[in-house]
Amino acid sequence: xxxxxxxxxxxxxxxxIIVRIxxxxxxxxxxxxxxxxxxxxxxxxxxxxxETLAELGVENAVVNAVDKGALDCTVAARVKAAAYRAxxxxxxxxxxxx
Amino acid sequence: MKRxxxxxxxxxxxxxxxxxxxxxxxxxxIMFDLEDSVSINEKDAAxxxxxxxxxxxxYGNKELVVRINDLSSGLGIQDLxxxxxxxxxxxxxxxxxxxxxxxxxxREIERIEREAGIPVGTTGMMAAIESGRGVLxxxxxxxxxxxxxxxxxxAEDYVTDxxxxxxxxxxxxxxxxxxxxxxRAAGIDAIDTVYSxxxxxxxxxxxxxxxxxxxxxGKSVINPRQIPPLHQVFMPSKKDLTKARAVIEAAEEAExxxxxxxxxxxxxxxxxxxxxxxxxxxxxxxxxVTPVEEV
Numbered sequence: 001x002x003x004x005x006x007x008x009x010x011x012x013x014x015x016x017i018i019v020r021i022x023x024x025x026x027x028x029x030x031x032x033x034x035x036x037x038x039x040x041x042x043x044x045x046x047x048x049x050x051e052t053l054a055e056l057g058v059e060n061a062v063v064n065a066v067d068k069g070a071l072d073c074t075v076a077a078r079v080k081a082a083a084y085r086a087x088x089x090x091x092x093x094x095x096x097x098x
Numbered sequence: 099m100k101r102x103x104x105x106x107x108x109x110x111x112x113x114x115x116x117x118x119x120x121x122x123x124x125x126x127x128i129m130f131d132l133e134d135s136v137s138i139n140e141k142d143a144a145x146x147x148x149x150x151x152x153x154x155x156x157y158g159n160k161e162l163v164v165r166i167n168d169l170s171s172g173l174g175i176q177d178l179x180x181x182x183x184x185x186x187x188x189x190x191x192x193x194x195x196x197x198x199x200x201x202x203x204x205r206e207i208e209r210i211e212r213e214a215g216i217p218v219g220t221t222g223m224m225a226a227i228e229s230g231r232g233v234l235x236x237x238x239x240x241x242x243x244x245x246x247x248x249x250x251x252x253a254e255d256y257v258t259d260x261x262x263x264x265x266x267x268x269x270x271x272x273x274x275x276x277x278x279x280x281x282r283a284a285g286i287d288a289i290d291t292v293y294s295x296x297x298x299x300x301x302x303x304x305x306x307x308x309x310x311x312x313x314x315x316g317k318s319v320i321n322p323r324q325i326p327p328l329h330q331v332f333m334p335s336k337k338d339l340t341k342a343r344a345v346i347e348a349a350e351e352a353e354x355x356x357x358x359x360x361x362x363x364x365x366x367x368x369x370x371x372x373x374x375x376x377x378x379x380x381x382x383x384x385x386x387v388t389p390v391e392e393v
Contacts, residue, residue: 015115073154074114077146094183096214097153
């Protein structure tokens with residue numbers, strides 16, 4: 001998935017996370033994360049963000065995320081929404097729940 | 099035991115906090131909403147959120163319902179592509195005008211189930227009726243699909259269609275009776291509309307008593323505070339429960355004797371009374387699982 005513009009998803013409400021994804025000038029994922037629970041869950045949130053981007057095939061992007069205590073499934077949902085918007089793509093892929 | 103649907107809690111599909119906590123309030127069903135509570139610019143984000151919640155979070159034995167956007171909007175089909183694969187119990191179709199609306203939606207659900215390797219027929223449906231035309235077609239809607247678990251009244255759009263506003267319920271009486279009788283004729287549930295004034299508990303309880311007396315199975319609620327008083331309204335009295343237990347005991351005794359005639363205290367008990375007694379005991383059992391708070 002090619003990031004072509006700026007895409008934002010999420011809110012600053014409690015239990016949510018706001019994710020901004022933009023095209024990168026350099027290769028790779030440049031991630032900036034701010035969280036109220038950085039000490040306890042910072043690494044886990046970063047892991048979910050990076051894994052979700054990898055699943056979507058996003059290799060190059062500047063990602064800025066401000067977390068307000070989101071669950072992993074919320075983080076992944078917001079990253080996907082932001083990435084699809086930033087890729088200007090509506091060709092969604094949905095897996096069947098196991 | 100038949101699944102109870104006394105309360106169906108609306109949860110806005112783009113609110114992660116409410117989606118996370120939806121199961122703690124004791125409603126019988128949780129309805130994640132992708133339609134009216136989600137702005138047009140956030141439809142995609144809400145779809146990801148609800149899909150991920152259904153795929154990852156545990157909601158115990160709650161019935162999980164997703165209200166999709168109507169198919170004519172173009173958004174409904176995108177909702178189905180995602181949500182059917184996340185395997186909710188029920189898809190709620192809004193603004194149902196006629197049987198064809200249900201049939202069209204069912205065709206798409208069946209196609210997606212096949213593509214996704216989900217056994218055909220797994221996904222239940224319910225249809226919300228929100229217009230004069232829909233009310234007049236309630237019977238054909240209720241009979242339009244074996245997937246339907248119930249039909250519901252959506253009052254806000256309905257009163258707008260009638261060119262009136264909500265008041266004491268007089269304006270909804272015809273629609274409620276049509277929907278209720280259509281549901282009963284089809285052997286499915288009838289779910290009443292929301293009561294929007296969350297600060298008016300007295301008005302809410304009055305409406306809940308009315309719809310229970312009419313025969314509805316339950317009501318949609320928009321605030322968790324409405325759940326305990328609603329369940330209280332549906333809770334049978336001690337006197338009714340004592341009588342119901344006696345009726346069931348008499349019915350079981352008659353069955354043991356191989357007799358088709360049930361009698362209690364010298365009076366013959368008809369089959370509908372046994373059915374009613376079982377329903378009351380089911381309600382009481384459900385209340386013991388989700389205790390009713392004093393109101």
